Amino acid sequence: MLGRVDIMNFIDWFDFPKSLSLAAFCISLFSLYFSGARSQLARAQEARKLPNLVLNLVHGQFQQGDAENGRLYAFKLMVNNRADNRNAIAAAKLSVTYLTETRILMKMVLIATDLPKTGFLMQEGQTLSVPIEVDAHNSVAGWVYFHAAEGLVKGKHIEQYELEITDTHDKVYSVSETFLKEVRGFEA
Amino acid sequence: MKPKKHQLIPASSPEEARAIPIVADAAIATQAIGHGRLVPLIILDTSNRPDMDEVINAQEHVLNGELTVQWGAFPKRQDHFALILCFQHPIERTAIIEFNISKQGSIVEQIFQAGAIYLQSGRVGDRLKHDLDRPKMLVDVGVTGAKKFWDKIYFADLVKKMRRNGLKKSEARVRAQEYLKVLREIGSLRV
Numbered sequence: 001m002l003g004r005v006d007i008m009n010f011i012d013w014f015d016f017p018k019s020l021s022l023a024a025f026c027i028s029l030f031s032l033y034f035s036g037a038r039s040q041l042a043r044a045q046e047a048r049k050l051p052n053l054v055l056n057l058v059h060g061q062f063q064q065g066d067a068e069n070g071r072l073y074a075f076k077l078m079v080n081n082r083a084d085n086r087n088a089i090a091a092a093k094l095s096v097t098y099l100t101e102t103r104i105l106m107k108m109v110l111i112a113t114d115l116p117k118t119g120f121l122m123q124e125g126q127t128l129s130v131p132i133e134v135d136a137h138n139s140v141a142g143w144v145y146f147h148a149a150e151g152l153v154k155g156k157h158i159e160q161y162e163l164e165i166t167d168t169h170d171k172v173y174s175v176s177e178t179f180l181k182e183v184r185g186f187e188a
Numbered sequence: 189m190k191p192k193k194h195q196l197i198p199a200s201s202p203e204e205a206r207a208i209p210i211v212a213d214a215a216i217a218t219q220a221i222g223h224g225r226l227v228p229l230i231i232l233d234t235s236n237r238p239d240m241d242e243v244i245n246a247q248e249h250v251l252n253g254e255l256t257v258q259w260g261a262f263p264k265r266q267d268h269f270a271l272i273l274c275f276q277h278p279i280e281r282t283a284i285i286e287f288n289i290s291k292q293g294s295i296v297e298q299i300f301q302a303g304a305i306y307l308q309s310g311r312v313g314d315r316l317k318h319d320l321d322r323p324k325m326l327v328d329v330g331v332t333g334a335k336k337f338w339d340k341i342y343f344a345d346l347v348k349k350m351r352r353n354g355l356k357k358s359e360a361r362v363r364a365q366e367y368l369k370v371l372r373e374i375g376s377l378r379v
Contacts (some may be wrong), residue, residue, distance in 0.1 A: 020223075093277075095280070099240075100238070100242055102238050103321060104238055104239050105243070106239060106242055106279055106280075106281070107279065107280040107281075108246070108278055108279055108280075109254075109276060109277045109278060109279070109280055110277075110278065149249035149250065150249075151245070151248065151249040152246055152249045152250075152278060153247070
């Protein structure tokens with residue numbers, strides 16, 4: 001009899017619509033949590049697809065030629081692509097901040113040249129010639145050359161060098177260098 | 189797309205934001221450059237802008253430079269028209285060249301006609317004939333979309349000038365059109 005009373009009490013107490021709505025609420029909370037986690041994951045995946053190159057300057061130097069040859073800047077770069085998508089380096093520039101003889105601060109922009117001018121020593125290793133493709137989660141390394149005519153650098157007090165690369169999405173990555181080593185010795 | 193009414197001009201120093209005065213003008217036509225087109229030349233007074241001497245001289249050492257060209261007008265000086273040059277390679281600098289529409293309108297008209305302009309640095313009193321070998325920078329102005337605005341502004345200025353000389357409005361418009369026609373014919377001469 002007692003058991004029957006308990007069941008009856010329970011049936012009296014049990015409110016089916018309320019319980020159903022409570023269960024639905026719990027399920028919707030779970031669903032909200034999982035959809036939030038899924039959206040976070042999707043956002044993280046999308047963020048990994050965004051262009052994300054990392055520019056590392058391994059080595060930088062210059063060679064001073066005669067009046068005809070001017071000056072050749074050589075930079076060994078390593079570019080890492082941290083994104084899930086392929087990317088490419090569309091342009092490489094060297095900004096040289098300098099003081100003129102009349103003490104005016106100016107900025108000279110040199111564009112990467114394909115091959116070093118004759119009369120300069122070639123560096124050991126691959127020459128990077130823009131555009132350069134960089135696969136997803138991969139790296140490229142090599143030398144980039146910038147030539148400056150004698151008239152552009154003669155008598156200039158150089159303050160800083162800034163190496164800039166631009167990817168195909170117009171995103172600019174840069175690295176600065178204040179001192180560069182001069183390399184002597186030229187090809188015959 | 190509707191063109192923007194106002195735009196910021198990149199300037200790294202207050203000097204760059206000031207217009208560079210024009211001290212003289214001339215025109216050069218050679219077969220070697222621009223297929224014999226009559227390209228206007230302006231001599232800029234760079235006594236307060238020695239950086240522009242550097243920009244013009246540096247251009248001699250590179251095959252091709254890079255720059256962006258923009259025409260502009262000033263809300264408070266409606267009788268002026270400006271050429272804004274943002275040099276990018278080999279030297280990064282900005283130059284604003286201001287033209288008085290009444291006095292120097294024909295130079296602007298010729299820049300649009302030739303699609304280019306020579307820039308030379310100098311001082312007050314300098315003329316092209318004084319030193320033909322001074323470094324000159326050829327700026328390819330190209331098509332910027334400013335021509336239709338310029339045509340309206342210049343025509344209105346010519347009409348105003350002719351009305352000041354006693355002509356009726358309708359007559360002044362006819363004379364202004366004739367003047368522009370002759371000016372453009374002269375400007376289109378090639379050597």
